[in-house]
Amino acid sequence: MSGPKFPGFDTLALHAGQQPDRETGARATPIYQSTSFVFDDSDKASSLFDVARAGHVYSRISNPTVAVLEERVAALEGGVGAVCTASGMAAIHLGLTTITGAGGHIVASRSLYGGTHNLLSYTLPRFGIETTFVDPQDPEAFAAAIRPETRVIFAETVANPRCEVLDIPRVAAIAHEAGLPLMIDATLTTPCLMQVLRLGADIVMHSLTKFMGGHGVAVGGVLVDGGRFDWEASGRFPELSEPYAGFHGMNFVEEFGPTAYIMRARKEGLRDFGATLSPGNAFHLLQGLETLSMRMERHVANTSSIVQFLSQQEAVSVVHHPDLPTHPDHALAQKLLPRGAGAVFSFELVGGRAAGSAFIEGLQLFSHLANVGDAKSLVIHPASTTHSRMDDADLQAAGISPGLVRLSVGLENIHDLLADLTQALRRAARVAASAASAVSKGDSA
Amino acid sequence: MKIRLAGAEVFVGQGGVDWEAGRRTLVLQHGAGMDRTVWVLLARYFARHGFNLVCADLPAHGGSRGDALTTVEAQAAFLWQLLDELQESHALPSTPAVLGGHSMGALIAVEAAGQQPERVEQLLLFGSGYPMPVAQPLLEAAAANEQTAVDMIAIYSHCLKSQLGHNAVAGISVQNSAMALLERCAPGVLHADLAACNAYAGLDAAAKAFGEGKATLIVGAEDRMTPLKMSRNLAGQLGAELVVLKDCGHMVMSEQPEDTLQAVRRVLL
Numbered sequence: 001m002s003g004p005k006f007p008g009f010d011t012l013a014l015h016a017g018q019q020p021d022r023e024t025g026a027r028a029t030p031i032y033q034s035t036s037f038v039f040d041d042s043d044k045a046s047s048l049f050d051v052a053r054a055g056h057v058y059s060r061i062s063n064p065t066v067a068v069l070e071e072r073v074a075a076l077e078g079g080v081g082a083v084c085t086a087s088g089m090a091a092i093h094l095g096l097t098t099i100t101g102a103g104g105h106i107v108a109s110r111s112l113y114g115g116t117h118n119l120l121s122y123t124l125p126r127f128g129i130e131t132t133f134v135d136p137q138d139p140e141a142f143a144a145a146i147r148p149e150t151r152v153i154f155a156e157t158v159a160n161p162r163c164e165v166l167d168i169p170r171v172a173a174i175a176h177e178a179g180l181p182l183m184i185d186a187t188l189t190t191p192c193l194m195q196v197l198r199l200g201a202d203i204v205m206h207s208l209t210k211f212m213g214g215h216g217v218a219v220g221g222v223l224v225d226g227g228r229f230d231w232e233a234s235g236r237f238p239e240l241s242e243p244y245a246g247f248h249g250m251n252f253v254e255e256f257g258p259t260a261y262i263m264r265a266r267k268e269g270l271r272d273f274g275a276t277l278s279p280g281n282a283f284h285l286l287q288g289l290e291t292l293s294m295r296m297e298r299h300v301a302n303t304s305s306i307v308q309f310l311s312q313q314e315a316v317s318v319v320h321h322p323d324l325p326t327h328p329d330h331a332l333a334q335k336l337l338p339r340g341a342g343a344v345f346s347f348e349l350v351g352g353r354a355a356g357s358a359f360i361e362g363l364q365l366f367s368h369l370a371n372v373g374d375a376k377s378l379v380i381h382p383a384s385t386t387h388s389r390m391d392d393a394d395l396q397a398a399g400i401s402p403g404l405v406r407l408s409v410g411l412e413n414i415h416d417l418l419a420d421l422t423q424a425l426r427r428a429a430r431v432a433a434s435a436a437s438a439v440s441k442g443d444s445a
Numbered sequence: 446m447k448i449r450l451a452g453a454e455v456f457v458g459q460g461g462v463d464w465e466a467g468r469r470t471l472v473l474q475h476g477a478g479m480d481r482t483v484w485v486l487l488a489r490y491f492a493r494h495g496f497n498l499v500c501a502d503l504p505a506h507g508g509s510r511g512d513a514l515t516t517v518e519a520q521a522a523f524l525w526q527l528l529d530e531l532q533e534s535h536a537l538p539s540t541p542a543v544l545g546g547h548s549m550g551a552l553i554a555v556e557a558a559g560q561q562p563e564r565v566e567q568l569l570l571f572g573s574g575y576p577m578p579v580a581q582p583l584l585e586a587a588a589a590n591e592q593t594a595v596d597m598i599a600i601y602s603h604c605l606k607s608q609l610g611h612n613a614v615a616g617i618s619v620q621n622s623a624m625a626l627l628e629r630c631a632p633g634v635l636h637a638d639l640a641a642c643n644a645y646a647g648l649d650a651a652a653k654a655f656g657e658g659k660a661t662l663i664v665g666a667e668d669r670m671t672p673l674k675m676s677r678n679l680a681g682q683l684g685a686e687l688v689v690l691k692d693c694g695h696m697v698m699s700e701q702p703e704d705t706l707q708a709v710r711r712v713l714l
Contacts, residue, residue, distance in 0.1 A: 006600060007608055019611040050461075052489035054613030054702050062615035070616035075609075080625050081617040227625035232508075250461060255489070257482035257507065258625035259617055266616065 009076065009192065013292050017071030031283045032064040050248070051255075051267075061270055065279035069286050073212070073222045076191040076292075077204055080227030081262040083270060084220060084282060088187060088207025089115050090275035091221030092154075095183055095205050097273070098265045099237055100151040102128030107145040107152075109136035109166065110397050111159030114382075116185065118389055120154075133397075137328065139170040146178045151236060152203075153182050157189040157196060158337070160372070161346035161382050161406040162320040165329035165336060172200030179234035187211070188342045188372070192296040197226040199336065203261070208285045210373025211343075214295050218284035220277045225262035240264055246272075295375070295411060300340030302417060303409040309418055310347050315355070315429040321345040343409040344372045346382070349425075351432025352403035356381055358431040359405060362424035365416060366407070377410035377417055447508065450530055456481065456508030457531065458500035460492025464537050469566070471496040471713070474524065476548030476572070477638035478598065478627045480507025483547060486614075486702050487709060494714060497537060501527055505634045513637040517549070517645040521556035528564075543713065545569035548671060548695065549642045551662075552577060555683070559651025568660035568683065569712060571705070572668060572695045574675025575682065579643040587636035594635060595627040604667035604694035612699075619699040648682060657684030661712045663705060665693030686712075 007015070018029050037056045039045035047053035056062050066084050074082040085091040100106065108120055110133035120131040134141035136155050146153075153175045155166045168184065175182040181202035186194065190211045196204050206212055208220035231240040232253045240260045243249040247267055252260040270276055277285075307321045322333030322341040333341045349355040360368050366379040383402050409417070446457050458481040471491050473484045481488070481500035492498045503520060504511035514520045531537035543566050546554035551573030558565040586594035600608070603620045612619050627635065660683040664676040673689065680687040688708045693701045 006596070007605075012609070015609045017610040017612075019606060019609070047490055047493070050489055050493055052486060052493055053706060054486060054615075056615065067615040068611070071610045071612060071618055074616065074618045074621065078621060079618065080622040083616055227622060228628065230629075248461070254456075254458060254508075255461065255482065255485055257480060258622055258629070259482075262616065 010293050012072065012075045014290050016075035017068040029065055029068045029283060029286050031279050033279055034063075035059050051250070059279065060274050060276045061266065063279050063282070066277050066282040069277070069282045069289070070222065072286065072289060073191075073206070073208075074224055076289075077224045078195055078197050078226070079204070079224035080259050082222050082224040083262055083266050084208070084222045084277040085270075086221065086275040086277055087219050088185075088205065088209060088221040089119065090273075091205040091207070091223045092116055092119060092185065094265055094269040094273065094275065095203055095223045096124070096129070096152060096154070098261060098269050099181070099239060100129050101239075103149055104129045105147050105150045106131040106154055107142050107150055108133055109155035109159060110134060111136050111162065111164050112156060113160055113185070113187075114389060117394070136164050136166050139167050139174060142171055143174045143178070146180065150178070150180060153180055154185070155182075156185040156187070157194055158322070158342050158344075160188060160344060161400065161404060163322050163327065163329070163341060163345050165322055165332045165341065167332055168196055168199040168201055168336065172202075175202075176200075179236055181229045188344050189337065190292060190296060192293045193300070193339050193342060194337055197224070197228075202226045202229040207373075209371070211296065211299065212292065212373075213285045213288035214292070214373065214375050215284070215288050216371060216374040216376065218281040220281050220285050223262070223265060225259065225265075227258035229261070231260055244268070296340070298411045299343035299409060302411070302414050303340070303343040303345065305414050306407070306409055306417060306421065307345065309421065313425055315350050315425045315432065317348045317350050319345070319347040344406065346404050346406045348401060348403050349405060349428050349432065351428060351435055354435055355428040355432040356403045356405050359424045359428035362427035363420055364423075365412060365420040372406075372408035374408065375411045377412055378408040380406050382406050446535070448530065448535060450527055451511075453504060453511030454509060455504070455511075455527060456502040457527070458482075458484070458488060458498065460488035460490075460498035460500065462492035462498070464497040464535075466538050468495055468497045468538065470499060470538065470540055470542035472499040472501075472524070472528070472542050472544050472554070474501070474544070474546035474550035474553050475503070475506065476546070476550045477642060478506075478630050478635040479547070479623075480626060480629075482507070482626065483696075483698055487698060487706060490706060491709075491713065496543075496713070499528070499531065499537065499542070505631055507629075513634045515637050515641055517552045517556050517641050518647060520549075520553045520641065521560055524553060524557050525561055525564075541566040543567050543569055545571065546573070547571040547698065548573050549577070549638055552642065552645050552648065555648055555655070556645075556651045559647070559654040562655045565655065566659075567712075568655070568685070569709065570660060570662045570679070570685070572664055572671060572697045573662065573679060574664070574671035574673075575648045575679040576675065577642040577645060577671060579639045584636065584639055584643065587639050590632045590636075595624055598627060598670070599624045601669040602695035603700060604665065604692060606692050607694055607696070607700040613702050619696060622699070623696060648679070652682045655683070659683075660685035661688065661708070662686070663688045663690065663697055663708045665690050665695060665697050665700060667693060668695045670695040
């Protein structure tokens, strides 16, 4: 028996979850733009409702096109299964509410995407779910924040925008010691750069809108179950280990074992919250996934060049990217992210907010908008946009200064990107010099 | 449901439906390193089509405690001990049962039928063959509790199409789910199972005791764990009907759930 070989990552990105269509021979995944699916007979109908046969009933719960995307992402992550959602935020919501409810508690990194911060800080508390935020660079802080009612630890692989790298093996060990799952938002790294389930995480979610899709034409999310967490042994998850009156008394652990969590997410969360991904968007996202690893290589290569370039500019006071030895998580990134720490990072300009504005407005190839992970290069000022709902204290805790600029480096020719940055930096430098001169004159007067 | 048997907890799946008098009994026994969840669709289907389902986790598997049993003969004896207990104390009707099993579970079912043929209505075997030799590298990896053992089984148990996917159950990876199950085995359990398969030599006697023409064997055309040649041999010994599923490896229930169901329906309904 020769050594076992699984299909490689690139092969899975192209093929996982799909076979040529039996009826038509279509090689690409067809868009099954249908809300519902005809039952062969009454026995098939009742069996589908009883989860006694496999198949599709209604596209809020499952759809053949969406199912291909779900299985493909599960394969790329090494998970037992996945559920796609209408957006990344819907995936976070589905992931958390499948195992938490009123009276529940979450321990989360304090360095999170602004939308996630809103959900945990303001929205979930209205439904009785509290969150304690901790410094992601201090794994012991996660342990210290765990309470008897804690149900999950949540963090991002590489925090937006200062690129703090989560020590997933350590935090996973802390979570498991307490009988808790570790849920990770891996949007900025994708399974191409880091397979978090293999590092010890139990649940992973993505905003597919970003690098996974890569084209910026479809909003979507996905929740992936690693299938390794023992929900019954933990004793904290009656949603999974006890009969559920809302689904014929089903005990998900008893029936599904390693897929209990993701089955509950679909059977309850998609059914009742209904944040479903459309088949059209699933199709677009599948097209993007096919080239994920090639795109990520280019994203990382372009980012590496730009990080080096910016770190040598007098107009730039600091660059936050783990590629740089000066970054506090440089060594950790070398260990956990050997293929690169992603293409979203931030830097600070000499001259603060005014210089930042001049820089952004001076850019011509970089688009000023609220997204990351597009094939095109993007730029934004977090304090006034993505993180605008955070107060100053939260901003400071998340390491976001008023002059911070965030880049999402795209796939353009690197020489063109560097030229665009160069001319915009000149503008920023002029504004900074003018402001410094004004301050100096003011001092003299 | 969980019961205690010989001092240890045993988990018994019922397909989500309580047992009732007047129904036929269908016993489905999982294979090496697995547990009752491999039967989820078949169990839930036939529990709603006139059968009392008994999908037990062998000792040290799934939700059952105790030490792993090291021979197929001992596993078959455990199955009868369990059925005795269920019939005596848990309202399982005392009628002859359809004994089913996957891979090693199929050997257990045949051996059990040989031990007490009068209590077996018919045999329903999945992804199996005889003899069931296990390659030395796999045995050694399992003995060392290495991940390679799980990887080997996951790869050789699924045809390439199944490895790539397109599962009828939306969003579920059959290969990764199988790996997650295998990785849950306590140290030594997978090796004990594989060694039991490798050593089992009692099928001739069991088949003779049970008799011919009361068995069906459902296998995958691309099974590399128990190749078709071995399946044909097993079917010949039992005088069994052999059903070969296309685009299917060793994990027939998860790789081709609908084709498997239809094959079983033809036998049982």
